[in-house]
Amino acid sequence: MKLSDFIVAEAIIPELQSTDRNGVIRELVESLKKYGKVAAGDVEAIVRAVIQRENQGSTGFGKGVAVPHAKHSAAKKMVATIGRSSAGVDFAALDRAPVYSVVLLLSPQDHPDEHLQAMESIFRHLQQDNFRRFLRQADSVEAIVDLIEEADGSPS
Amino acid sequence: MECVVLESQSEPLEMEREVTVLNEQGLHARPVMQFVDTAAQFVSEVRVQCNDTIVDGKSPMEMMLLAATQGTQLKLTARGSDAARALDALAELIERGFNEE
Numbered sequence: 168m169k170l171s172d173f174i175v176a177e178a179i180i181p182e183l184q185s186t187d188r189n190g191v192i193r194e195l196v197e198s199l200k201k202y203g204k205v206a207a208g209d210v211e212a213i214v215r216a217v218i219q220r221e222n223q224g225s226t227g228f229g230k231g232v233a234v235p236h237a238k239h240s241a242a243k244k245m246v247a248t249i250g251r252s253s254a255g256v257d258f259a260a261l262d263r264a265p266v267y268s269v270v271l272l273l274s275p276q277d278h279p280d281e282h283l284q285a286m287e288s289i290f291r292h293l294q295q296d297n298f299r300r301f302l303r304q305a306d307s308v309e310a311i312v313d314l315i316e317e318a319d320g321s322p323s
Numbered sequence: 324m325e326c327v328v329l330e331s332q333s334e335p336l337e338m339e340r341e342v343t344v345l346n347e348q349g350l351h352a353r354p355v356m357q358f359v360d361t362a363a364q365f366v367s368e369v370r371v372q373c374n375d376t377i378v379d380g381k382s383p384m385e386m387m388l389l390a391a392t393q394g395t396q397l398k399l400t401a402r403g404s405d406a407a408r409a410l411d412a413l414a415e416l417i418e419r420g421f422n423e424e
Contacts, residue, residue: 228383283350
């Protein structure tokens with residue numbers, strides 16, 4: 168699965184305004200709403216679900232990245248977007264380091280396989296040092312979109 | 324009994340076991356964390372293979388690359404003085420479906 172199959176490019180936030188975990192989650196869900204990928208009436212429930220999931224165990228697996236996510240009945244198809252913070256956000260990450268790149272993923276409830284494939288695709292790129300470094304440096308939507316397209320085109 | 328004998332050897336012991344992912348949601352982030360937390364309790368190196376992908380069983384990011392769905396067979400390999408106990412604990416975790424329904 169390619170990143171561009173589910174990442175909503177328009178909703179990417181190259182400089183997050185929020186400085187705390189819950190604020191970042193809300194900002195990204197609001198951005199998906201703004202571009203019609205989340206219904207206005209579902210924002211609260213989805214934000215709550217992602218925060219609740221995060222409270223069960225941080226998706227900050229280390230190295231400055233986090234992938235907050237939820238499977239939710241309001242998600243009709245899989246959507247994700249990316250937020251970047253130059254200051255860093257405390258995600259209670261496993262290595263306790265601040266998080267600079269956040270990928271928020273919303274999946275429908277009844278397609279666990281698709282969700283696993285999307286997570287595989289996200290982590291396949293996030294675990295590469297170059298991808299993480301370029302993502303952390305990408306300070307515009309265009310730069311992040313270019314990086315995603317390049318990653319999708321590379322064989323690894 | 325056999326374990327005691329093997330653990331006293333100086334050569335690192337390598338053992339493997341095949342297990343099937345049973346929980347409906349597959350090996351998603353929470354089960355991966357449970358697996359990694361369990362693996363971390365042992366000194367043995369742990370590797371997990373799913374089809375052609377082999378990853379470090381102590382790295383949550385690498386474990387996510389398995390994308391192992393319900394019914395997938397995994398090969399667990401442990402290498403070290405507590406390999407047998409590590410495999411027992413990890414196989415048991417997977418076989419009870421990570422306490423998910």
